[in-house]
Amino acid sequence: METRSNHVLVGAVVLILLAVLALFTVWLAQVSGTSEKYYDIFFKEAVDGLNKGSPVAYSGVPSGQVKEIAIFEKDPQYVRVRISVDQDVPVLQGTTATIQGIGFTGVSQVQLDGAIKGAPPIRCPDKDPGMDCPLGVPVIPTKQGGLGAILSSAPQLLERLTTLTERLTELLSDKNQASIAGILENTNRLTDALADRGPEIAATLAETRIAIQKAGDAAQQIGELADTTDQVLAQDVKPAMGNLNRAVQSAQHSMETLDSAIGDARPGLKTFSGQTMPEVNQLVRDLRQMTEALNSVAQKVDQRGATSILASPKLPDYEPKDDSQ
Known part of the structure; x- marks a missing residue:
């Protein structure tokens, strides 16, 4: 009886120790699990080269691993990939996930990048989490790139x-x-x-080069002529224009003076035209009559002599008329 009771006691102690070990293992798993964050990624393209345990990189830095790969039951065209990343990895709003090949081995990894500075972390909302977290963990949106982009654009x-x-x-x-x-x-x-026409082409190019050089010399001469013209305009034409302006101003002053003199002489001109001109006309008529009389006297003197002026004219002889006839 004592031997059987000892075996029962030893068995009970072993069971208690196994239970304590199991509890300790679960506690360690829970403690180690608190240092990781889980996310779901829904890929619409194939996930070739991606397996359970494949690495997860954040901007090229190893940050976690793939935990599960499965077809999404609610929509079979999507492949659900659950990943775990370190607690200190900043999975913020704007972060996207792509499948990226590693070298030429055919093995792929999940690449996370594109986080916006200052943005809040990706998390499940407090209200209606089923829309953004259909399986209880936050969802990281996808972006085509690398092998996925090539496969999607293959058709x-x-x-x-x-x-x-x-x-x-x-x-x-x-x-x-x-x-x-x-x-x-x-x-x-x-x-x-x-x-065959190589020499002729060379000669033509040489003549063209000479013509271009002459054109350059002509352009330089034209520039010098333009400078000379500017100097002539500055030295000769501008002073002449100044003298002409002064002459025009002087002529304008003279015209103003003449207009003033005509205005002052206007009353005398009216008197001369109204009174003096009729008297002058009468004088001209008298002088004309006197000239005619002098001409008549001069003709008499020429024809009859000076006595014709003093003596009376001679009467004609009278002859009696014969009655017998």
Whole structure:
């Protein structure tokens, strides 16, 4: 009986120790878990090269690892990737997640970047957290980049490659090849002709260089002539213009003086035209009559002598009329 009771006591002590060890392990797990933060990322493209335990980098700095990869049950076109990052990693508003390949090994990692300075951290809202935290942890938005961007644009790339191939086929048809061959042949002929005319082209270039030099000399002379013209204008024309301005001012002063003199003489001119001019006309008429009388006297003197002026004119002889007849 004593041996059986000792075995029961030892078994009970072992069970108690195992329970304490289990509790201690759970406590350590909880303590170690408090130093990490969990986030969900929903990728719409394939997550090739990404596995559970793959690294998570923040701006290239290792900051955590992938904890879980699964298809999102509510929308199967998304792949849910849960990550854990260190407590001190600043996962702020504006942070985005991309899948980035590591070298040429085919292994990928989750790259976090794009945080805005001073922005609040990404966290679940207090009200209605189901919209932003469908599985109880904050969600980091995605951004296409690296391999994901290449894979998402692969259909468009293939379509463009197909179009380019068709156009190259049309370009390299037999007809176009014949045309290209003719163009190359004409180009060879033109090259040979230019080579044959090399000396003439060199001479033409030399003459062109001389003409350009002469044009430069002419331009320099024109500049010097312009400077000389400016000096002449400054030394000769400007003083002459000053003298002309003074002459015009003097003539204007003379005209003003003449206008004043005419204004002063205007009453005398009115008297001369109203009284003196009729008397002068009468005097002219009297002088004309006297001139006519003197002309008549002069004619008598010429014809009859000086006595014709003093003696009376001679009467004609009277002859009696004969009655017998």
